[in-house]
Amino acid sequence: MGEAREGSGVREGSGGAVVDAFIELDRVEKVFDVRRRTGFLRRERRQVRAVDGLSFTVARGEIVGYIGPNGAGKSTTIKMLTGILTPSGGRLRVAGIDPARERTRLAHRIGVVFGQRTTLWWDLPLIDSYRLAHRMYRIPDARYRENLDRLVELLDLESLLEVPVRQLSLGQRMRGDIAAALLHDPEVLYLDEPTIGLDVVSKARVREFLGELNTERGTTVLLTTHDLQDIERLCSRVMVIDHGRMMYDGPLAGLHEAGESERTLVVDLERELPPIEAGPAARVVRVEGPRQWLAFPASQSAAPLVARIAAEYPLVDLSVREPDIETVIGRMYADKETVVPGAGNS
Amino acid sequence: MGSVRLYAAVAAGSFRRYATYRVATAAGVFTNTVFGLILVYTYLALWDERPQLGGYDQAQAVTYVWLGQALFATLALQGGGFEAELLERIRTGAVVIDLYRPADLQLWWFAADFGRSAFQLLGRGVIPFAFGTLVFPSALPADPLVWLRFLLALLLATLVSFGIRFLVALSGFWLLDGTGALRMLMVTGMFCTGMALPLNAFPEPLGGIVRALPWSAMLQMPADLLMGETGALGTYAFQAGWAVVLLLLGRMVQTAATRRVVVQGG
Numbered sequence: 001m002g003e004a005r006e007g008s009g010v011r012e013g014s015g016g017a018v019v020d021a022f023i024e025l026d027r028v029e030k031v032f033d034v035r036r037r038t039g040f041l042r043r044e045r046r047q048v049r050a051v052d053g054l055s056f057t058v059a060r061g062e063i064v065g066y067i068g069p070n071g072a073g074k075s076t077t078i079k080m081l082t083g084i085l086t087p088s089g090g091r092l093r094v095a096g097i098d099p100a101r102e103r104t105r106l107a108h109r110i111g112v113v114f115g116q117r118t119t120l121w122w123d124l125p126l127i128d129s130y131r132l133a134h135r136m137y138r139i140p141d142a143r144y145r146e147n148l149d150r151l152v153e154l155l156d157l158e159s160l161l162e163v164p165v166r167q168l169s170l171g172q173r174m175r176g177d178i179a180a181a182l183l184h185d186p187e188v189l190y191l192d193e194p195t196i197g198l199d200v201v202s203k204a205r206v207r208e209f210l211g212e213l214n215t216e217r218g219t220t221v222l223l224t225t226h227d228l229q230d231i232e233r234l235c236s237r238v239m240v241i242d243h244g245r246m247m248y249d250g251p252l253a254g255l256h257e258a259g260e261s262e263r264t265l266v267v268d269l270e271r272e273l274p275p276i277e278a279g280p281a282a283r284v285v286r287v288e289g290p291r292q293w294l295a296f297p298a299s300q301s302a303a304p305l306v307a308r309i310a311a312e313y314p315l316v317d318l319s320v321r322e323p324d325i326e327t328v329i330g331r332m333y334a335d336k337e338t339v340v341p342g343a344g345n346s
Numbered sequence: 347m348g349s350v351r352l353y354a355a356v357a358a359g360s361f362r363r364y365a366t367y368r369v370a371t372a373a374g375v376f377t378n379t380v381f382g383l384i385l386v387y388t389y390l391a392l393w394d395e396r397p398q399l400g401g402y403d404q405a406q407a408v409t410y411v412w413l414g415q416a417l418f419a420t421l422a423l424q425g426g427g428f429e430a431e432l433l434e435r436i437r438t439g440a441v442v443i444d445l446y447r448p449a450d451l452q453l454w455w456f457a458a459d460f461g462r463s464a465f466q467l468l469g470r471g472v473i474p475f476a477f478g479t480l481v482f483p484s485a486l487p488a489d490p491l492v493w494l495r496f497l498l499a500l501l502l503a504t505l506v507s508f509g510i511r512f513l514v515a516l517s518g519f520w521l522l523d524g525t526g527a528l529r530m531l532m533v534t535g536m537f538c539t540g541m542a543l544p545l546n547a548f549p550e551p552l553g554g555i556v557r558a559l560p561w562s563a564m565l566q567m568p569a570d571l572l573m574g575e576t577g578a579l580g581t582y583a584f585q586a587g588w589a590v591v592l593l594l595l596g597r598m599v600q601t602a603a604t605r606r607v608v609v610q611g612g
Contacts, residue, residue, distance in 0.1 A: 085443045086605070109449035117440045119447075123363045135352040135450055164366070177477060 021219035022188060022220050023058040023081065028090035030076050030244070034256035050076040051092070058188070067228070067329065073244035074224045078190050082112055095187060103194045108137055111179050111186035113191030120165040126176050127161040130183060137184035144183065151179040154209055171202030178206065182213070188220040189213070195227050207233045240329060241290040247332060261323040261331065262295040265302060270314035277309055298323055347454055349583030350529040352449060353457035360461030364469070371469045374419055378474040386482060400546030406573050411480030414541050418472035420463050421507045421564050423450050426536035428459040431513040445604060452593070452600055456508050463504050485573050491589040499568040502585035506563040509592025516596065519603040540566045560588040586610045
């Protein structure tokens with residue numbers, strides 16, 4: 001067994017006061033034994049820490065984005081939250097229940113959508129999967145019909161109910177899966193990459209629905225995604241995880257600062273000139289003919305920089321580019337990677 | 347009682363699922379009929395040389411062949427049931443869906459496989475059997491009670507068959523790739539169920555050994571029961587005994603598997 005290493009990762013505040021901690025993780029670890037064949041009959045055993053001293057709480061009714069690169073430990077966390085995987089250490093509770101011990105009891109109170117897998121019955125019409133959910137979750141008849149009607153309307157499934165799941169498009173199937181996960185009125189919904197592979201229209205539709213679900217029914221949502229627009233549209237709070245550790249936990253806006261993100265000032269001059277010298281805060285990152293790109297901290301106003309350049313250089317035009325979250329997070333990873341030794345298991 | 351309805355729904359869904367593939371069913375009926383014909387002529391030639399081989403006369407040997415063809419898909423005698431699907435789900439990691447459901451893995455897949463068996467018996471088993479036993483002289487009982495006893499033996503046979511294949515499927519949690527396990531299931535199935543030759547006709551001591559193995563509960567024993575070669579109680583006891591052993595073993599392996607589960611991918 002692995003020695004209990006002190007979780008030295010950044011453990012930010014739990015994002016607001018602990019009112020009603022619906023999901024609670026306290027120094028949760030998951031260690032996998034990986035055996036690798038190193039020669040004839042020789043095997044090397046190695047431990048991979050997929051989740052390493054992870055602590056956070058999610059209050060009832062929150063909608064939280066949970067992001068990180070491949071192999072960061074996101075799906076492992078979700079699997080522990082559903083009780084499929086047992087944590088190697090630490091304490092984990094969902095609605096006061098220890099998921100690994102009471103997986104079946106908990107399953108009645110949570111909904112899960114695994115974006116890359118389907119819970120639907122592949123060869124049968126969509127409605128059959130819902131009838132099965134009716135039995136599986138022992139949903140009272142009246143409530144089942146009510147929920148089904150509502151979900152069919154909101155997710156626009158009416159014309160799809162009699163269509164075999166294998167004939168559905170990815171976007172249709174995803175909507176079908178989301179409905180299947182919500183028929184039993186779960187208090188929390190885990191979404192693992194719900195918009196993966198969807199086109200823009202389908203993505204927008206799924207997002208809109210999730211937003212409504214959260215505001216109108218108060219369903220707690222934990223959203224794992226690679227799509228940062230999902231986060232921008234839906235989540236007021238973001239948790240960033242890498243190498244099984246919390247790298248950031250807080251509002252989306254704060255992510256930029258944490259990632260030491262930079263804005264870019266694009267300057268068009270009258271003619272080709274040597275790189276602009278505009279003080280210590282800004283530096284030229286690229287020159288192409290009369291156009292130059294200057295990077296400066298996102299937390300800083302562009303005004304003094306613009307004024308200085310306008311005063312000292314023959315300025316034709318300029319524009320400011322905001323950093324996109326993707327690069328912000330990318331930068332964050334790049335910084336931390338040197339600190340935390342590699343343990344990725346993608 | 348809620349869970350009975352759940353697993354009944356799983357079985358019914360599985361039945362309908364197989365029913366959607368009509369061309370595959372028709373192809374299966376054709377294949378079983380052709381294989382039946384080949385085997386019947388081979389057996390007839392063999393029983394010409396060795397009358398009363400294994401205690402069967404020619405009509406019984408013929409009946410045995412058509413029964414084997416009828417049960418081939420029904421009891422997945424050489425595989426072809428849920429096990430390939432479950433192995434694939436373990437390999438790809440889709441088994442998380444099965445594990446996350448508020449349902450029992452073993453019961454769920456038994457229900458699904460039972461639905462499949464029921465469809466295969468009706469959709470794929472009855473026609474070759476009716477064809478074969480009508481065209482060739484056969485040894486079918488007239489007493490409906492014997493048929494009833496036979497059906498009960500089939501029911502127990504589905505448990506034994508599932509028990510073996512569930513273990514094969516769970517091996518995927520350790521082996522990750524189940525191709526070899528499926529191949530072994532196929533070969534042992536062909537040999538040990540008596541699909542190639544009735545187990546009664548095996549030379550001793552091999553025959554004694556094979557007849558004591560669980561595979562003989564699937565085809566050999568129900569066939570002997572139908573043709574009046576053996577009693578019902580002994581058959582049921584043998585089948586139920588193996589069913590209990592295999593299903594309990596399956597349950598233990600399931601517990602071990604889900605405890606050590608490293609869900610693949612994502």
